[in-house]
Amino acid sequence: MHLVIFGLGYSGAAVARMAAAHGVRVTATSRDPGRAAPPAGVAMMGFGAALPEDATHVLATAPPDAAGDPVLRAYGGALASGGMLRWAGYVSTTGVYGDRGGAWVDETSVVAPGQERSRRRVAAEQAWASLAGGVAVDLFRTAGIYGPGRSALDEVRAGRARRVVKPGHAFGRVHVEDIAGAVLAAARQDVAAGVRVLHLADDVPAETAEVVAEAARLLGLAPPPEVPFEQAVLAMSEMGRSFWAENRRVASARTQEMLGYRWRYPSFREGLRAILAAGG
Numbered sequence: 001m002h003l004v005i006f007g008l009g010y011s012g013a014a015v016a017r018m019a020a021a022h023g024v025r026v027t028a029t030s031r032d033p034g035r036a037a038p039p040a041g042v043a044m045m046g047f048g049a050a051l052p053e054d055a056t057h058v059l060a061t062a063p064p065d066a067a068g069d070p071v072l073r074a075y076g077g078a079l080a081s082g083g084m085l086r087w088a089g090y091v092s093t094t095g096v097y098g099d100r101g102g103a104w105v106d107e108t109s110v111v112a113p114g115q116e117r118s119r120r121r122v123a124a125e126q127a128w129a130s131l132a133g134g135v136a137v138d139l140f141r142t143a144g145i146y147g148p149g150r151s152a153l154d155e156v157r158a159g160r161a162r163r164v165v166k167p168g169h170a171f172g173r174v175h176v177e178d179i180a181g182a183v184l185a186a187a188r189q190d191v192a193a194g195v196r197v198l199h200l201a202d203d204v205p206a207e208t209a210e211v212v213a214e215a216a217r218l219l220g221l222a223p224p225p226e227v228p229f230e231q232a233v234l235a236m237s238e239m240g241r242s243f244w245a246e247n248r249r250v251a252s253a254r255t256q257e258m259l260g261y262r263w264r265y266p267s268f269r270e271g272l273r274a275i276l277a278a279g280g
Contacts, residue, residue: 001024001025001056001057001187001188002025002026002027002052002054002055002056002057002084003016003019003024003025003026003027003055003056003057003058003059003187004026004027004028004029004051004052004055004057004058004059005026005027005028005029005058005059005061006028006029006047006058006059006060006061006062006071006075007028007029007060007061007062007071008028008029008030008036008038008042008044009061009062010145010147010150010176011061011091011142011145011176011179011180012028012059012061013028013038013039014147014176014177014179014180015059015061015179015180015183015184016028016038016039016042017039017040017042017180018177018180018181018184019180019184019187020039020040020041020042021041022184024184026041026042026043027042027043027044027045027052027055028042028043028044028045029044029045029046029047029049030044030045030046030047031046031047032046033045033046047074048074050078051075051078051079053083053084054084055083055084055085056084056085056086056087057085057086057087057088057089057187058075058079058085058087058088058089059088059089059090059091059183059187060072060088060089060090060091060128061091063117063120063121063124064120064121064123064124065120066120068120068123068124068127069123069124069127069128072124072127072128076127079131080130080131080134082134082135085134085135086135086136087135087136087137087138087186087187087191088128088131088135088136088137088138089137089138089140089183089186089187090124090125090128090137090138090139090140091140091142091179091183092121092124092125092139092140092141092142093118093121093141093142094141094142094143094172094199094201094248094250095113095115095117095118095121095246096111096112096113096118096121096122096125096141097109097111097112097113097141097248097250098111098112098113098114098115098118098246098248099114099245099246099247099248100246100247100248100249101247101248102168102169102170102247102248102249103248103249104248104249104250104251105248105249105250105251106199106250106251106253106254107197107198107199107251107252107254107255108197108254114245114246115242115246125139129195132193132194132195133193134193135193136189136191136192136193136194136196137194137195137196138186138187138195138196138198139195139196139197139198140179140182140183140186140198140200141197141198141199141200141201141250142174142179142200142201143171143172143173143174143199143200143201143202143250144171144172144173144174145173145174145176145179146173146174146175146176146268146271147175147176147177147271147275147280148176148275148278148280149280150176151215151271151272151275151280152211152212152214152215152268152272153215153218153219153272153275153276153280155212155215156212156215156216156219156221156223156224157219161212161215161216161224162212162224162227162232163208163209163212163213163223163224163225163226163227164208164209164227164228164229164232164244165207165209165226165227165228165229166207166229166244167207168207168247169207169208169229169244169247170205170206170207170247170249171205171206171207171208171243172201172202172205172248172249172250173201173202173205173206173211173268173271174200174201174202174263175202175263175264175265175271175274177264177265178200178202178263178264178265179200181261181264182198182200182255182259182261185259185260185261186198186259189259196258198255198258198259199250199251199252199254199255200252200255201250201251201252202252202263202265202266202267202268202271203252203253203263203266203267204266204267204268204269205249205250206267206268209226211268211272212224214268214269214272215272218272218273218276219276229244
């Protein structure tokens with residue numbers, strides 16, 4: 001198994017770190033490999049360099065731009081040509097489902113993107129799915145990512161956290177280590193060529209105010225005051241308003257069953273406690 005990861009960002013680095021720790025040969029790309037700081041045991045190559053001939057698995061973590069998926073622009077021909085490639089994973093977003101008014105979606109739900117960036121994601125998913133004639137393709141629809149250095153604990157410590165209250169509005173989340181664990185579990189499976197939709201979202205969608213309050217409690221600090229959404233939205237960026245404009249709950253029981261993998265952090269409570277215990 002030789003896993004090539006396109007993009008060594010927050011999630012890509014977590015996957016690379018876990019895979020290498022489990023004895024997988026890992027190569028990651030960077031637009032400036034000389035300045036990259038890969039996890040131990042991970043080789044680097046320049047983005048756009050030839051795909052290693054012995055690559056058996058690839059994972060793309062880069063978001064699409066206005067021109068489409070940057071990985072497929074650079075490597076689409078090489079990936080489609082086959083070679084030793086057996087599996088391709090694409091990290092997408094649950095944003096492809098759009099607003100569901102707080103209703104649940106599962107892995108069989110029809111996409112209905114309401115934002116331009118989500119429409120780009122759907123197009124990128126479709127482009128990756130076109131590889132499925134020769135390899136297994138997993139589309140990882142990922143909820144809000146958090147983990148060490150990127151959680152409500154950091155926001156509360158820095159005094160940036162706001163306890164915005166919008167009753168009934170829940171965000172899905174997933175700990176970055178569960179992303180890595182699920183991706184590695186999927187890549188190791190011997191499945192036939194085709195496409196699977198997998199949900200990387202924990203079991204407990206929660207209101208943001210609840211998560212902030214729990215982070216403050218764990219830190220022994222007073223939670224920030226509640227701010228009604230109608231007041232908070234006046235100071236939000238366009239990006240922030242777009243996140244709050246959609247409300248859905250994402251089920252992932254089928255994904256966990258397919259992968260034989262259970263979340264290490266089934267809710268934000270376990271996740272935040274683990275981050276704090278590890279010094280994060």
